[in-house]
Amino acid sequence: GEAELGPYRHFMQKEIFEQPRAVGDTLQDIDAIMPELFGDGAHAAFQAIDRVLILACGTSYYAGLTARYWIESVAGIPVNVEIASEYRYRTSVPDPRTLVVTISQSGETADTLAALKHARSLGMDQTLTICNVATSAMVRECKLAFITRAGVEIGVASTKAFTTQLTALYLLTLALAQTRGRLDAAAEEQAIKSLRHLPAAVSAVLALEPQIIAWAERFASKENALFLGRGMHYPIALEGALKLKEISYIHAEAYPAGELKHGPLALVTDAMPVITIAPHDELLEKLKSNMQEVRARGGELYVFADADSQIASAEGMHVIRMPEHYGKLSPILHTVPLQLLAYHTACARGTDVDKPRNLAKSVTVE
Numbered sequence: 001g002e003a004e005l006g007p008y009r010h011f012m013q014k015e016i017f018e019q020p021r022a023v024g025d026t027l028q029d030i031d032a033i034m035p036e037l038f039g040d041g042a043h044a045a046f047q048a049i050d051r052v053l054i055l056a057c058g059t060s061y062y063a064g065l066t067a068r069y070w071i072e073s074v075a076g077i078p079v080n081v082e083i084a085s086e087y088r089y090r091t092s093v094p095d096p097r098t099l100v101v102t103i104s105q106s107g108e109t110a111d112t113l114a115a116l117k118h119a120r121s122l123g124m125d126q127t128l129t130i131c132n133v134a135t136s137a138m139v140r141e142c143k144l145a146f147i148t149r150a151g152v153e154i155g156v157a158s159t160k161a162f163t164t165q166l167t168a169l170y171l172l173t174l175a176l177a178q179t180r181g182r183l184d185a186a187a188e189e190q191a192i193k194s195l196r197h198l199p200a201a202v203s204a205v206l207a208l209e210p211q212i213i214a215w216a217e218r219f220a221s222k223e224n225a226l227f228l229g230r231g232m233h234y235p236i237a238l239e240g241a242l243k244l245k246e247i248s249y250i251h252a253e254a255y256p257a258g259e260l261k262h263g264p265l266a267l268v269t270d271a272m273p274v275i276t277i278a279p280h281d282e283l284l285e286k287l288k289s290n291m292q293e294v295r296a297r298g299g300e301l302y303v304f305a306d307a308d309s310q311i312a313s314a315e316g317m318h319v320i321r322m323p324e325h326y327g328k329l330s331p332i333l334h335t336v337p338l339q340l341l342a343y344h345t346a347c348a349r350g351t352d353v354d355k356p357r358n359l360a361k362s363v364t365v366e
């Protein structure tokens with residue numbers, strides 16, 4: 001009812017603005033990194049594995065793709081991420097020394113549950129879930145679990161569930177790194193410090209809403225959009241494109257920016273906005289030359305840049321500056337403006353934001 005919505009127009013908007021609280025609750029005043037955050041026996045399980053296999057669908061799959069960058073670079077463990085509905089039906093080569101990680105908001109997605117059973121039938125019985133519903137089938141079926149504290153998510157398009165999944169996956173990365181001797185006390189302290197700052201950092205990004213509304217008004221008349229990111233922000237570009245298509249019905253695609261020249265550049269005209277995630281990282285210079293390729297073809301760039309990215313607004317180049325540089329947690333922060341962009345674009349087009357056509361909140365049948 002109206003009361004539950006408070007000052008918000010839709011549950012999706014309310015849930016986007018709830019993220020500082022949701023991320024904070026998921027962190028639960030954490031003061032140390034330890035495997036036991038993931039349940040009893042996690043330490044032994046983490047020592048008994050040589051690789052990680054992540055299984056999920058939809059937005060949860062993009063959380064898994066992001067986690068691959070973290071786990072491989074911080075913990076040094078090879079990671080495979082698979083779409084549950086594909087994995088369950090393909091012939092793959094199992095390694096019993098695998099930590100199988102399912103990611104699911106609902107814990108009831110039929111394909112993810114079936115993929116988990118499939119992995120187990122192949123002899124992989126170290127299982128862990130990152131899940132938002134403690135009483136779900138997924139939590140019952142997995143040996144280890146981390147419950148995200150997003151709270152009930154009503155909007156069909158997942159928002160706070162995704163950022164809390166990422167928060168949990170970053171904790172998992174740190175715990176795995178620790179069991180590998182790759183997280184010393186100083187690094188642990190630094191990581192906890194930046195995690196504690198995360199809710200405030202998310203709030204600062206939410207304050208960009210008025211600037212994003214201005215962009216959304218321009219997007220409302222478009223029929224296509226391209227999202228670009230590189231490295232750990234490529235999955236965030238995928239998530240931004242998914243949000244936009246789900247609720248505004250604008251066709252959107254995401255590409256790792258280095259792939260532009262292998263196809264999508266052919267689509268670039270002034271009719272297609274190109275949304276670019278441009279944090280100040282080791283790939284920024286390469287990304288800037290990708291952006292020039294778009295500009296040279298008359299493409300309109302909409303760029304999320306760091307305070308210190310040195311990318312300025314110009315003709316055909318619109319820039320929103322992110323409040324801070326967030327290092328490894330940057331994907332979580334860059335998710336938020338893309339959610340707001342999809343949300344306000346959908347509002348401007350007058351779609352049914354909380355219940356987009358043809359989609360279900362939880363897909364419990366195949």
Ligand code: G6P
Nearest residue numbers: 057058059060104105106109158
């Ligand atoms: C549906 C929802 C998505 C969600 C996906 C996976 O498609 O609309 O928002 O990401 O299912 O759901 P899960 O509950 O397993 O995360």
